[in-house]
Amino acid sequence: MMTLEHLAEERQPVWIVPAPLVVWALHFLACYVTAALWCGPAVGTAPGGAALGNTALAGLPLALFTIYTLASMLALLALIRMGYRAHTLGDASPPHDADSPADRHRFIGYATLLIAGLSLVAVIYSAMAVFMVQTCQ
Amino acid sequence: MSDPGGKAPYDVEPLAQPAPEAVRTAQAERLLRAWKTPTGWRYWSAVNNSEVGLWYTGATLFFMAFAGVLALVMRLQLAVPDNDLVSADTYNQLFTVHGSVMMFLFAIPIFEAIAVMLLPQFLGARDLPFPRLSAFGFWAFLIGGVFLSGSIFFDAAPRGGWFMYPPLTSAYQPDLGADIWLLGFSFIEVAAIAAAVEMIVGTFKCRPPGMRLNLVPLYVWYVVVASIMILFAFPPLIVGSMLLEVERAFQWPFFDAARGGDPLLWQHLFWLFGHPEVYIIFLPSVALIAMIVPTFARRPMIGYTWVVLAAIGTGFLSFGLWVHHMFTTGLPGVTIALFSAASEAVAIPTSVQIFCFIATLAAGRVVRSLPMLYAFGSLAIFVLGGLTGVMVAIAPFDFQAHDTFFIVGHFHYVLIGGALFPIFAGCYYFFPLINGKQLSERLGRIAFWLAFVGFNIAFLPMHITGLRGMPRRVPVYPADIGLDLLNLTSTIGAFILASGVALILWDMLRPKGREPFSPRNPWGAGTLEWLQEMPGKPWGVRSIPEIDSRYPLWEQPDFVRDVDEGRFYLPDAEEEKRETLVTTVVDAQPVQCMRLPGPSFLPLGAALTTGGFFVFGTYHLWTPALVSLVAAIGVIWYWLWTGTSVIPEKVIKDIGLGRTLPLYVSGPSSVGWWAVFITMIASQSAFWCLVFAYFFYWSLQRGFPPPGTVGPGVLWPVTGGALLLGAWALTLYARRSNALERSLTTQAALLAAIVAAAAGVAALAAGPWTTGLSPSRHVYDATVWLLVVWCGLHVFTGVLMQAYCMARRAAGRLTGHYDGDLQNTVLFWHFVAFTVGITVAVISGFPAVR
Numbered sequence: 007m008m009t010l011e012h013l014a015e016e017r018q019p020v021w022i023v024p025a026p027l028v029v030w031a032l033h034f035l036a037c038y039v040t041a042a043l044w045c046g047p048a049v050g051t052a053p054g055g056a057a058l059g060n061t062a063l064a065g066l067p068l069a070l071f072t073i074y075t076l077a078s079m080l081a082l083l084a085l086i087r088m089g090y091r092a093h094t095l096g097d098a099s100p101p102h103d104a105d106s107p108a109d110r111h112r113f114i115g116y117a118t119l120l121i122a123g124l125s126l127v128a129v130i131y132s133a134m135a136v137f138m139v140q141t142c143q
Numbered sequence: 144m145s146d147p148g149g150k151a152p153y154d155v156e157p158l159a160q161p162a163p164e165a166v167r168t169a170q171a172e173r174l175l176r177a178w179k180t181p182t183g184w185r186y187w188s189a190v191n192n193s194e195v196g197l198w199y200t201g202a203t204l205f206f207m208a209f210a211g212v213l214a215l216v217m218r219l220q221l222a223v224p225d226n227d228l229v230s231a232d233t234y235n236q237l238f239t240v241h242g243s244v245m246m247f248l249f250a251i252p253i254f255e256a257i258a259v260m261l262l263p264q265f266l267g268a269r270d271l272p273f274p275r276l277s278a279f280g281f282w283a284f285l286i287g288g289v290f291l292s293g294s295i296f297f298d299a300a301p302r303g304g305w306f307m308y309p310p311l312t313s314a315y316q317p318d319l320g321a322d323i324w325l326l327g328f329s330f331i332e333v334a335a336i337a338a339a340v341e342m343i344v345g346t347f348k349c350r351p352p353g354m355r356l357n358l359v360p361l362y363v364w365y366v367v368v369a370s371i372m373i374l375f376a377f378p379p380l381i382v383g384s385m386l387l388e389v390e391r392a393f394q395w396p397f398f399d400a401a402r403g404g405d406p407l408l409w410q411h412l413f414w415l416f417g418h419p420e421v422y423i424i425f426l427p428s429v430a431l432i433a434m435i436v437p438t439f440a441r442r443p444m445i446g447y448t449w450v451v452l453a454a455i456g457t458g459f460l461s462f463g464l465w466v467h468h469m470f471t472t473g474l475p476g477v478t479i480a481l482f483s484a485a486s487e488a489v490a491i492p493t494s495v496q497i498f499c500f501i502a503t504l505a506a507g508r509v510v511r512s513l514p515m516l517y518a519f520g521s522l523a524i525f526v527l528g529g530l531t532g533v534m535v536a537i538a539p540f541d542f543q544a545h546d547t548f549f550i551v552g553h554f555h556y557v558l559i560g561g562a563l564f565p566i567f568a569g570c571y572y573f574f575p576l577i578n579g580k581q582l583s584e585r586l587g588r589i590a591f592w593l594a595f596v597g598f599n600i601a602f603l604p605m606h607i608t609g610l611r612g613m614p615r616r617v618p619v620y621p622a623d624i625g626l627d628l629l630n631l632t633s634t635i636g637a638f639i640l641a642s643g644v645a646l647i648l649w650d651m652l653r654p655k656g657r658e659p660f661s662p663r664n665p666w667g668a669g670t671l672e673w674l675q676e677m678p679g680k681p682w683g684v685r686s687i688p689e690i691d692s693r694y695p696l697w698e699q700p701d702f703v704r705d706v707d708e709g710r711f712y713l714p715d716a717e718e719e720k721r722e723t724l725v726t727t728v729v730d731a732q733p734v735q736c737m738r739l740p741g742p743s744f745l746p747l748g749a750a751l752t753t754g755g756f757f758v759f760g761t762y763h764l765w766t767p768a769l770v771s772l773v774a775a776i777g778v779i780w781y782w783l784w785t786g787t788s789v790i791p792e793k794v795i796k797d798i799g800l801g802r803t804l805p806l807y808v809s810g811p812s813s814v815g816w817w818a819v820f821i822t823m824i825a826s827q828s829a830f831w832c833l834v835f836a837y838f839f840y841w842s843l844q845r846g847f848p849p850p851g852t853v854g855p856g857v858l859w860p861v862t863g864g865a866l867l868l869g870a871w872a873l874t875l876y877a878r879r880s881n882a883l884e885r886s887l888t889t890q891a892a893l894l895a896a897i898v899a900a901a902a903g904v905a906a907l908a909a910g911p912w913t914t915g916l917s918p919s920r921h922v923y924d925a926t927v928w929l930l931v932v933w934c935g936l937h938v939f940t941g942v943l944m945q946a947y948c949m950a951r952r953a954a955g956r957l958t959g960h961y962d963g964d965l966q967n968t969v970l971f972w973h974f975v976a977f978t979v980g981i982t983v984a985v986i987s988g989f990p991a992v993r
Binding site: 015018020023024027028030031034037038041042043045046047048049063100101102103105107109110112113114116117120121124125127128131132134135136138139140141142143 | 154353355356357358443447448449451452455456459460462463475476477478479480481483484485487488491492690691692693727728729730732841842843844845847
């Protein structure tokens with residue numbers, strides 16, 4: 007049972023609104039850095055031992071991409087759940103524009119839910135890119 | 144369940160009865176005296192948001208007109224094949240200055256200018272939290288802008304294109320043009336970050352009581368997102384400019400491949416700024432549309448939360464697009480795919496907001512009006528630009544279109560549709576807030592059709608010109624290869640567009656003395672800014688209202704009357720001092736009645752002296768540059784000493800409606816602490832760009848560090864790090880003893896901290912020094928030295944702050960209770976300690992673990 011104290015602004019986790027996009031950013035950055043290092047001369051070795059980097063993405067980088075993607079999706083699903091619970095507090099529906107702590111709480115939840123949905127789509131886009139274009143060339 | 148969200152504990156109603164007429168008149172007179180705009184030559188010492196915002200907007204529009212004239216000269220040159228109107232060198236200067244001025248002196252600053260002018264109005268605040276900082280930002284912008292624009296009249300302008308790629312700008316253009324660009328814009332970027340700090344603190348801490356996060360006007364959401372983007376987007380460019388300038392002035396080889404450098408690093412840093420920058424321009428402009436649409440649809444925005452999603456989502460995703468400007472640089476296929484995917488993803492939030500606008504218009508009863516005409520024009524142009532954007536986000540298409548006129552057509556559709564037309568819509572909509580008069584309906588309509596038709600005639604053919612193979616930035620093209628008619632058409636269109644823009648500017652500038660004042664709230668809008676009387680009063684709002692709704696003028700009964708009759712907060716200025724309310728971040732509950740500074744020439748003085756440092760530095764006049772820097776530190780010291788953290792004559796103040804608030808707060812609830820925190824976020828993003836540079840070089844070559852290099856070693860950097868952490872700990876200790884009013888201990892701790900800091904920097908520098916790292920030898924040496932210098936500059940600032948606190952304590956201006964200066968110094972040192980820790984780990988730890 008929610009009470010007014012639960013809805014006090016000190017207890018409102020506002021950080022969850024941008025959090026899904028931070029998850030997207032971390033996933034994106036991890037994929038970018040992994041690909042850059044794997045394809046670059048500091049880590050990779052081209053066939054014949056030339057210091058040019060790898061030409062194909064197989065094995066380790068693909069395993070890493072899988073881990074990044076699954077972890078990001080799990081985090082986003084958790085944020086979607088948090089957002090949905092806050093959004094559906096009580097029996098109010100959008101636009102959540104009443105002057106009350108409850109509607110502010112629902113608004114934060116709704117914004118989180120929408121942003122997490124967008125982030126999920128963006129993570130899927132990134133994952134499709136790295137899994138379908140498995141080449142450094 | 145029962146809805147616990149009824150009335151919040153502090154939700155208050157306005158006074159049932161107004162104060163007697165005589166009392167209200169006396170209140171209004173005191174408010175007027177407190178907020179009086181200086182007259183005569185002292186007018187230029189004004190710091191009020193309405194004055195500074197007006198100057199700022201005027202200056203940006205002037206720079207737009209200037210850069211527009213340069214564009215017309217370019218179009219004349221391209222009107223016919225093999226033309227010789229201007230030389231190739233002049234043409235290079237023309238396109239460089241046109242692009243740079245439009246971006247850095249018009250598109251970004253006009254967002255800050257409009258926000259400085261209108262944000263307090265949107266928030267029912269008397270002013271922004273740091274009026275003198277806004278004024279400083281404006282003067283810095285003006286000095287830097289005149290310096291840069293003026294260079295073209297001396298044939299000394301930059302010639303490297305607005306993105307200034309090395310090695311063209313490092314090895315092949317030894318004249319001053321590139322230096323003017325690098326230093327002039329670095330100066331302006333510092334001003335932009337100052338404005339961003341102002342916007343963010345204003346939004347989070349100066350909202351009117353009761354304006355919870357779910358009631359914030361959409362414009363404010365967009366502005367805060369764009370301001371936060373500035374904190375992360377501008378530092379990469381500042382770092383890039385610093386690297387390039389250091390290479391040009393001192394031969395540190397950051398972009399010189401022969402000595403381990405890499406010109407591609409510039410492209411990464413530039414576009415890490417440059418792509419988000421497009422959205423920093425676009426979001427605040429579309430924000431104007433988000434205010435105009437509900438007014439003329441006569442209903443609240445449909446999908447408020449979706450629009451918030453769009454603003455935040457676009458802001459974030461735009462940081463994952465930078466490499467799409469570099470598709471042809473030979474990056475790995477997987478990298479290109481990743482950035483291509485993000486470039487497609489950003490279309491989702493961008494279109495969500497446009498669907499919300501369309502839905503609101505479809506569901507409302509749309510009133511025909513001039514601002515809506517411009518808004519429709521904007522949407523039409525922007526959607527076309529967005530669609531060509533989706534095309535060039537697809538890498539194989541981009542390989543064909545890269546650096547052709549197709550790109551020129553694409554980004555002008557995006558920027559003119561996404562920024563210029565919304566800004567014109569905003570000018571027609573908000574003009575009555577500036578001087579109480581309306582712009583001409585008839586002129587505006589003619590100007591719209593000239594600009595809209597002229598724009599399309601000028602830029603639509605460019606897509607074909609580009610696909611037929613004409614590269615951008617060439618001053619001539621041969622006849623009879625299918626480009627003649629297209630180019631001539633574009634030139635004719637450009638002049639039609641220019642005549643429309645000139646008409647709009649004339650409409651704004653023409654004398655309107657005889658015209659009647661506009662009625663109050665002439666468009667029947669629902670948001671707070673339309674509370675303003677016609678003409679406006681310098682105090683902003685008569686009393687600061689309690690907000691219960693997203694559209695208070697529509698939904699809160701008798702709202703305007705209650706504000707005007709002083710039935711809300713702060714209807715008076717008993718001490719005839721400037722005051723506004725500080726509120727909490729989430730629910731906007733009032734926590735402080737903040738005193739604001741009045742008119743002063745100090746911001747102008749600070750801008751002149753800091754500007755002197757950059758301008759003299761450009762000409763390598765080191766002595767005057769150093770003198771300017773010392774003078775700047777002196778002026779800023781005096782400004783802070785006399786104008787900030789002033790101990791009030793009483794502890795608390797009655798703000799009306801039965802509430803009393805403190806006049807002074809320090810630490811995380813104060814706006815000053817927030818400003819330091821936000822500034823340091825920007826500093827951190829610059830620092831991480833330097834760290835990125837280190838690992839970028841390492842990842843792309845097998846000689847980083849080059850074989851045989853032993854520096855900077857472990858001993859000296861770790862010693863330096865330990866001493867600097869000691870200085871940080873001593874500063875923390877000083878805060879504790881100051882809170883206990885132990886004056887002597889506080890002073891001793893601060894002094895010891897300064898000594899430890901100086902020794903720490905010396906030890907840190909001893910690392911690369913004793914191991915013989917020479918910054919002009921190899922990029923490894925240069926990068927290590929730059930990280931050390933970066934730490935040194937931060938420690939130097941931190942030491943100045945410690946010395947300032949010692950002086951304040953000695954003068955009795957810093958006490959155990961009134962300790963804002965020391966709290967902010969400690970916060971700064973948290974960041975210094977972190978920066979030093981990371982630096983030591985990178986320069987000593989990374990080579991060791993490898």
